[in-house]
Amino acid sequence: MAHRLPEEITIELGLDDPDDDASLRQAVARRLGVAVEHLPEVEVYRRSIDARDSRVRFRLLLGLGSHEATFELGGVTPREVDGPAEVVIVGDGPAGMFCAYELARRGIASIVLDRGKEVQPRRIDLRGLNQRGLVDTDSNYCFGEGGAGTYSDGKLYTRAHKRGNVRDVIEVLAIHGAPAAILTDARPHIGSNRLPKVVTRIRERLESVGVVFRFGARVTDLLVAGEGDARTVRGVRLADGSELGARAVVLATGHSARDVFELVDRAGVRLEAKAFALGVRIEHPQPLINRIQYGQDAGHPRLPNAAYRLATTVEERGVFSFCMCPGGWVVPASTEPGALVVNGMSLAKRNSPFANSGFVVSVELADLAAAGYSGPLAGVQLQTELERMAFVAGGSSLQAPATRVTDFVAGRGSTTLPPSSYIPGLVPCDVGEVLDAGRLPLAAKMREALRRFDRSLRGYMTEDAVLIGVETRTSSPVRIPRDPTTTESHDLGGLFPTGEGAGYAGGIVSAALDGIRVAESVAAKLTRSSSLSQR
Numbered sequence: 001m002a003h004r005l006p007e008e009i010t011i012e013l014g015l016d017d018p019d020d021d022a023s024l025r026q027a028v029a030r031r032l033g034v035a036v037e038h039l040p041e042v043e044v045y046r047r048s049i050d051a052r053d054s055r056v057r058f059r060l061l062l063g064l065g066s067h068e069a070t071f072e073l074g075g076v077t078p079r080e081v082d083g084p085a086e087v088v089i090v091g092d093g094p095a096g097m098f099c100a101y102e103l104a105r106r107g108i109a110s111i112v113l114d115r116g117k118e119v120q121p122r123r124i125d126l127r128g129l130n131q132r133g134l135v136d137t138d139s140n141y142c143f144g145e146g147g148a149g150t151y152s153d154g155k156l157y158t159r160a161h162k163r164g165n166v167r168d169v170i171e172v173l174a175i176h177g178a179p180a181a182i183l184t185d186a187r188p189h190i191g192s193n194r195l196p197k198v199v200t201r202i203r204e205r206l207e208s209v210g211v212v213f214r215f216g217a218r219v220t221d222l223l224v225a226g227e228g229d230a231r232t233v234r235g236v237r238l239a240d241g242s243e244l245g246a247r248a249v250v251l252a253t254g255h256s257a258r259d260v261f262e263l264v265d266r267a268g269v270r271l272e273a274k275a276f277a278l279g280v281r282i283e284h285p286q287p288l289i290n291r292i293q294y295g296q297d298a299g300h301p302r303l304p305n306a307a308y309r310l311a312t313t314v315e316e317r318g319v320f321s322f323c324m325c326p327g328g329w330v331v332p333a334s335t336e337p338g339a340l341v342v343n344g345m346s347l348a349k350r351n352s353p354f355a356n357s358g359f360v361v362s363v364e365l366a367d368l369a370a371a372g373y374s375g376p377l378a379g380v381q382l383q384t385e386l387e388r389m390a391f392v393a394g395g396s397s398l399q400a401p402a403t404r405v406t407d408f409v410a411g412r413g414s415t416t417l418p419p420s421s422y423i424p425g426l427v428p429c430d431v432g433e434v435l436d437a438g439r440l441p442l443a444a445k446m447r448e449a450l451r452r453f454d455r456s457l458r459g460y461m462t463e464d465a466v467l468i469g470v471e472t473r474t475s476s477p478v479r480i481p482r483d484p485t486t487t488e489s490h491d492l493g494g495l496f497p498t499g500e501g502a503g504y505a506g507g508i509v510s511a512a513l514d515g516i517r518v519a520e521s522v523a524a525k526l527t528r529s530s531s532l533s534q535r
Contacts, residue, residue, distance in 0.1 A: 005032065005040070005064050012050065012057045015300050019058065028064070040064055048186035049303070051293055074175040075168050078104035081210040085111040087522055088236055088246040090219050090260075092116075093147020094508045095499025095515035096252035097202060100211050101172065102519035108526065110211055111244065113236070115218035115257075116144025119196035126151060129332055130423045133398040138218060141333040141343060142256040142473070145215065146199035148500075149508040152331070152345045154190030155323065156182055156509050164513035176201040179348070187307070191348025219260070222249065222267040224492065231268070232493035247529065248522045252498040252515060255476040256335050258380055260501065264480060269491045271376035273368065274503050276477045277322065278386065279360035279446060280431060281330045281342050281468040282405070283420055286355045288464065289326065292457045305350050308357070310453045317367075319449035322358030322474055327351050329421040330468055332398045339387035340394055342422070342468055354421040358471045359449075361442050371439040379477020382438045389437040390470040394427045401434050402426040405465040409447050418464050431469045479503030487521040496522060 011027050013019055029036040046061035081104055089096045092114035100110050115138045122144040128134040142148045170182055177198045182188035203213055221237040235245040253260045261271055286305050290298040293306035305327040311320035328346030344356045368378040393401035400422055407414045413430030420426050432443035454461035480497035481490050489495040498518045505511040
């Protein structure tokens with residue numbers, strides 16, 4: 001009787017074991033006890049690093065057998081769109097971009113508006129931000145083509161698998177120039193040097209089929225028709241006074257477009273405060289993190305710079321690492337003068353000598369109320385207060401206030417600081433005072449969390465590590481309510497709040513998935529409207 005082979009198998013390889021196709025087939029054959037020639041095609045589904053028991057291994061999930069049909073990578077391709085655009089998409093981040101992509105797959109024309117610039121001229125503004133402290137309120141690390149993710153790492157890891165087809169998003173990125181490794185890596189990553197090119201190619205692909213993109217186009221108002229429950233959106237007004245009509249408006253403006261919350265409120269659309277997290281960036285020497293994570297194997301040429309993920313609960317509030325960037329840089333992510341925000345990024349090679357991560361505390365609605373913040377913009381009020389305090393503590397520039405981890409845990413400020421990747425420079429001070437300026441006891445929770453993290457990763461709490469303030473834009477502190485089934489606003493027909501800024505995503509992939517979901521809802525609405533008009 002023929003030997004029945006499994007459809008999938010996981011094998012482990014040592015650091016020095018070969019992993020070419022022939023060697024993998026031999027490893028699988030030995031594992032299954034069959035002859036190599038009796039194996040079907042072997043395909044790598046997932047590749048990850050497993051560090052435990054003082055030994056590092058590569059874990060590979062392999063698929064056995066040939067597919068009955070071959071599908072084009074990237075699934076359904078965009079097709080030519082006809083007629084004037086009936087959908088206006090506000091924001092060209094992952095939610096807006098993938099919304100336009102999905103609409104184009106269905107042959108529906110759209111126009112994508114973004115207040116910022118295309119990726120190449122945006123680079124110039126980022127250089128001015130880093131080197132001269134010049135904040136362009138429409139073109140920075142948060143605003144512009146590709147959104148906040150374009151120049152902040154391009155991490156694609158997500159837990160949002162129940163929200164849609166994650167593989168579809170990954171494949172679309174891959175066929176537009178992202179490295180093929182994102183198709184198999186357990187924690188896929190593109191890099192801030194490669195992602196701008198991928199974003200540009202997606203836009204060019206959409207433009208080739210008739211999708212329109214306009215940059216430097218900041219939306220200032222929604223155009224509304226009707227009264228009461230019959231109110232519907234009829235388009236948008238731009239900062240230059242021009243107007244664009246639309247049967248549907250998709251708001252995909254990201255977590256930092258605070259003026260959008262104001263224009264939504266003026267249009268009579270409800271806003272809700274939501275929980276979020278804030279804190280600082282914590283930066284270590286990358287070799288230290290490598291030694292902690294890899295032990296005696298640290299420095300092996302096949303091992304990438306190590307990452308980590310930490311979480312604990314202190315006094316019923318989560319304290320955790322966020323958006324960890326091995327071999328990365330800390331960057332200024334301010335969107336307005338007089339305020340300081342920091343974020344992390346890394347390039348494709350992740351070869352900076354530093355490792356950084358967000359180190360944040362969850363903030364619940366009860367915390368905001370207890371600290372005196374109220375209304376749907378309560379979280380924005382807290383963010384703004386800490387960002388302005390950080391700006392002042394850094395010397396009223398984009399230099400960032402910073403404290404050695406050991407000093408912070410001891411409850412004191414620093415007088416000297418270790419080297420850092422942060423280009424504008426650091427100012428030694430007590431970051432704890434900055435964090436507590438918002439009247440929430442953040443610093444105490446973070447001190448306890450650091451003690452616990454040091455027990456998990458021995459050596460994590462060191463004087464060579466530094467806390468850099470402040471990281472406040474982890475996610476939107478505001479939600480724009482929408483129907484859970486149709487994704488349409490409860491208060492304004494034809495308005496579709498989408499992605500991170502609307503409070504429904506957190507990261508590149510989850511925002512892209514939400515954009516696709518909303519595109520499906522928009523297409524269904526347009527189809528229903530067309531059917532009714534033909535009766």
